[in-house]
Amino acid sequence: MMKYLELYKSRGLSIVKAKGQYAWDNEGNKFLDLHAGYGVAFLGHRNDKVVEYIKKQLDEVMSLTTAFDTPIREEMLKELDPLKPDDMPYVFLLNSGTEAVEFSLKIAKKITKRKKLVAFKNSFHGRTAGSLSVTWNKKYREPFEPLVGPVEFLEYNNVDALKSIGDDVAAVIVEPVQGEGGVIPARLDFIKAIREITKDKGAFMIADEVQTGFGRTGKVWAYQHYGVIPDIVASAKAIGGGFPVSAVFVPEWIAQKLEEGDHGTTYGGNPLAVAAVTAAAKVVKEDNVPEQAATKGDMFMKLLSEELGAHRSVREVRGKGLMIGIDLKLNPGLAIKVLQDNKVLSLKAGITTIRFLSPYLITKEDMEWAVNATRKGILETEGKTSSS
Numbered sequence: 001m002m003k004y005l006e007l008y009k010s011r012g013l014s015i016v017k018a019k020g021q022y023a024w025d026n027e028g029n030k031f032l033d034l035h036a037g038y039g040v041a042f043l044g045h046r047n048d049k050v051v052e053y054i055k056k057q058l059d060e061v062m063s064l065t066t067a068f069d070t071p072i073r074e075e076m077l078k079e080l081d082p083l084k085p086d087d088m089p090y091v092f093l094l095n096s097g098t099e100a101v102e103f104s105l106k107i108a109k110k111i112t113k114r115k116k117l118v119a120f121k122n123s124f125h126g127r128t129a130g131s132l133s134v135t136w137n138k139k140y141r142e143p144f145e146p147l148v149g150p151v152e153f154l155e156y157n158n159v160d161a162l163k164s165i166g167d168d169v170a171a172v173i174v175e176p177v178q179g180e181g182g183v184i185p186a187r188l189d190f191i192k193a194i195r196e197i198t199k200d201k202g203a204f205m206i207a208d209e210v211q212t213g214f215g216r217t218g219k220v221w222a223y224q225h226y227g228v229i230p231d232i233v234a235s236a237k238a239i240g241g242g243f244p245v246s247a248v249f250v251p252e253w254i255a256q257k258l259e260e261g262d263h264g265t266t267y268g269g270n271p272l273a274v275a276a277v278t279a280a281a282k283v284v285k286e287d288n289v290p291e292q293a294a295t296k297g298d299m300f301m302k303l304l305s306e307e308l309g310a311h312r313s314v315r316e317v318r319g320k321g322l323m324i325g326i327d328l329k330l331n332p333g334l335a336i337k338v339l340q341d342n343k344v345l346s347l348k349a350g351i352t353t354i355r356f357l358s359p360y361l362i363t364k365e366d367m368e369w370a371v372n373a374t375r376k377g378i379l380e381t382e383g384k385t386s387s388s
């Protein structure tokens with residue numbers, strides 16, 4: 001009998017159905033899904049519009065390289081246009097977040113003709129060679145070295161540290177809110193300083209919006225909270241409405257410097273992925289998703305702070321929009337298990353943070369459900385530590 005390689009620790013659940021912000025296991029238990037497949041299901045599981053578009057496309061063309069035009073691609077470009085990152089009318093589709101980062105780094109290296117990359121402590125950009133090189137966690141990186149380099153890791157949210165960026169740097173890659181690293185929003189002065197210094201030194205500023213992008217933080221793109229415009233935006237997760245697809249956005253001047261063969265992908269931009277992005281873009285606009293994420297995120301964060309902020313093991317409730325972390329002074333593993341026992345799926349970030357990547361459909365009742373389950377998780381964690 002074959003076995004699946006367990007590179008992710010099993011959560012001990014068999015999920016048989018998911019819709020909106022909920023998932024059901026094989027015993028009929030209903031879960032509030034704030035894990036959402038690492039945030040992929042931000043537009044809700046099996047969003048009606050996304051399912052409709054994929055089904056329609058399945059009946060037309062399923063496999064095709066982007067060397068051939070399709071009506072669905074025309075439609076996608078039209079739907080994405082009002083949502084595109086500022087001044088970035090060119091998009092290229094890939095299949096995963098890590099690939100979007102790989103291509104972004106390649107663009108920067110090719111155009112600047114420089115090799116050095118700058119990333120930040122606690123960053124996460126993926127696990128293929130290029131993206132892994134700019135990922136901070138040594139556990140992921142070291143067994144596979146030498147990777148792509150040289151890479152310098154600077155302290156996140158430290159403006160002074162940016163002074164070491166010289167004119168040998170091809171790109172500075174930054175998450176506007178660090179996700180895997182612990183749900184840490186960048187400070188305004190930090191992002192502004194990155195933009196200024198990269199401009200000054202002729203380096204690219206790459207916004208890794210794989211986790212933050214497409215409405216989750218309360219703006220379509222999280223960099224838009226900071227009043228700057230990066231050179232390249234890498235996106236994935238939410239942009240496919242649940243379908244595996246990623247995207248790299250670039251301005252005209254960069255597009256003009258790229259040529260045939262600079263990057264490629266057999267599956268990237270396939271008609272099903274394109275249909276999914278088209279539908280996802282429609283949903284984001286028609287349902288005012290970023291505004292909903294902003295309002296609901298504020299409400300959820302306020303509720304979590306008010307109800308749980310005073311617990312002795314809670315260090316901070318933080319985030320942007322519906323990207324929320326509850327940072328504990330203890331390991332969050334037990335709390336995440338208790339949350340799951342109370343039918344709320346969440347995930348870990350950094351070493352001490354419970355992370356909620358809620359679909360935008362979350363309701364006030366769902367939030368109360370999550371708060372109560374989190375309280376139980378925190379109390380049990382505190383009980384364990386005080387009695388041990």
Ligand SMILES: Cc1ncc(COP(=O)(O)O)c(C=O)c1O
Pocket residue numbers: 038096097098099101124125126127175179180208209210211212236237
């Ligand atoms: C900011 C960021 N970049 C890149 C990635 C890698 O994406 P993927 O797992 O789709 O390769 C992730 C995944 O969590 C991420 O959060």
